[in-house]
Amino acid sequence: MNSTSGQSLDLPVVPQRRALWDGIKGIPGSMQLVDIPRLQNTWIYGYVVDGIRYLAAGAVVDAVRRAFVWLYQRVKLRYSTSAEFVLGDPSYEWIVLFLTENNVWQNSRDFRVTSKSSKLVYGVSVSADPEILGSADYVPTYESPQLFRWRGYWVEVQRYRAQIQGTGGQPQQTAAIFLTVFTRNLSVLSELVEEAHQGYQNKIKPYVTIFLADSPSYGGSFLWNVKRKPHRPIESIILPEGTLDDLINDARRFFSSEPWYHRAGIPHRRGYLLYGPPGTGKSSTIHAVAGILNLEIHSFSLSSAFVDDAFLQRATATIPKRSIVLVEDIDCALPSREDDDDSDVGSPVRHDRPRRSGVTLSGLLNMIDGIGSEEGKLFFATTNYIDRLDPALMRPGRIDRRIRYTLATGAQARGLYERLFKDAEVDVESENRPSATTEEPLSAPLATDLEQPSTSGPSPPLDISPDRDEPIIPDVSGVSVTVPIATADPSPPPPSPRKISDGQLTELAQQFAAAVRDYEFSPAELQGYLLSNRERPIAAAAEMGSWVAQQRTERQEKADLKAERKERMRAARAKMEAARFHQHQYGPYPPFPPPLPLGVLPPPLPPPILSPSPTPSPPLGQGGDADVAAVSPAAPLAAPTTVAPASPLCVPPITMPTPNLDQPVPCIPKLVNGINGTS
Ligand SMILES: Nc1ncnc2c1ncn2[C@@H]1O[C@H](COP(=O)(O)OP(=O)(O)OP(=O)(O)O)[C@@H](O)[C@H]1O
Structure with a gap:
């Protein structure tokens, strides 16, 4: 019985549903045809009708929403100006700081957390007590659109994922902030950007900003990784008198004489090479100069695997005016042309030095000379080995001044x-x-x-x-x-x-x-x-005296070890040469005799004639001198066709094809896994 309709039906509820289903699918069953008028009074009919009503209402609401969005977009396009700031570009930093300062982050629920590398609070403070969460910076990501008022104008900000051209021309994912100011007056937008830039400059004044050329990481594309360091006081760098003042005055003169450079038709850039042993203050000098002259540092490590010529070109093009372009350890990546020439004359050290990056010398020269490096930029390079640098790199115009750093006086x-x-x-x-x-x-x-x-x-x-x-x-x-x-x-x-x-x-x-x-x-x-x-x-x-004595002892020990290793290498090389010489002199081992036919026994070998050995040979690979001695002739031969093993390094007795009785026949060293037979 169906209790909802009030009518009595012949079928109970469950068979009735089954019958409906069978009728719809056309499957032969207990009922072949569905009786629609009768179904109108069933509970399922009500569900279907309600569903259709809801669908219709939803479609209307969606249409209205779409119409509203369409209208909003039209109005927005017509009555607003917008700008995009891509992550990795310095302007992205300005705008994030601007938004943070204007408390736009208050409605934000998404934050990018980065470890704090300086005292500068770049993002927002999420805790009332700065001591508690002092190691991380919470930068709002503005994933959902946020509206705020600035100088009486409505501004909308939203961050989204963007695509840029990455290394090797491949598209790469990155993030961007999209800013829309609801006014048709373009100057409002430029004023906002200028204010953001000024605010950023004021905020970072006590710091030197260092942009490190970086590779894409975890799916994003970071062209520049930003770090900040407090200014380094110039007096904290102890150098021969006048060195730092000269450098700073030279850089100041350079920046103040831009019109002169233009009039003379000389690219407005200046190059400095700081060279000398490690730990003598080269990098510290550059940081101090950047602090004094209020410059940003854009630093490249040429030995990074991702840095190639194209990367250098692209990265230098984004470096703003009044910046330092810094290439640390410039010798590391580039063997000089002279090194390449050296290979002909067999200079082992330089010849073996591998190229460690995709940067070529011409790529580096193009970077220094290129469009991106003009317009008021200081180019600084550091090296521990000035003699390894290509002369083309050091010609005036690329390197205008060289400053030598020495160990401490x-x-x-x-x-x-x-x-x-x-x-x-x-x-x-x-x-x-x-x-x-x-x-x-x-x-x-x-x-x-x-x-x-x-x-x-x-x-x-x-x-x-x-x-x-x-x-x-x-x-x-x-x-x-x-x-x-x-x-x-x-x-x-x-x-x-x-x-x-x-x-x-x-x-x-x-x-x-x-x-x-x-x-x-x-x-x-x-x-x-x-x-x-x-x-x-x-x-x-x-205690300085005892420390110095200790350091000298350690240095001496290191030098002794190095000399010993060098001597061992030299001996090993000599042994290799000797082995090669004998191979060359007497040819390779004689070929084995052809296999005997089945059933034929080989003739018995003559007993080997062992020469008396005055001293027993050391085991393989243990006595360096003994191993070398094994290369030299062991003893006079007792039989013209048989060579007796004089040491374990000799191969078993073999029959020489053409014995030369005028010369003693040497043992041929057995080369197993290396030069002295050690395995
Ligand atoms: N002349 C100096 N005056 C004061 N401190 C110095 C001087 N030279 C080195 N230092 C100190 O030694 C440390 C290393 O210095 P820095 O990195 O500037 O040397 P570097 O010459 O650039 O070394 P590398 O060639 O290995 O990069 C720093 O902490 C710095 O304070």
């Missing part, structure tokens, strides 16, 4: 010490603590040490015996620092740290510098030592 060592310990505090406890570079802790305080200060050994520990009124920090260089302590208390509180005076600082710095020879250590090495003794200025100066 005494004056530089003094300057480094003074820079690091200026206004330092002397703390007795820290001074007595062993240095981080010293493996053994210093011995217990001894009063006798105080009388015989030494400039080469570890510093004498401090005397803080209670029978003195004041502990005297040992005068290791004529410098003594007195720290007042209380006398009455048997366990006096530790004396409070005292500032080093200027006079003491100078004396300590002199003591420190006296322990090193000129041009022996790089400033970076000296800085490393001083940093490990940051809280012990007096001990740092006193």
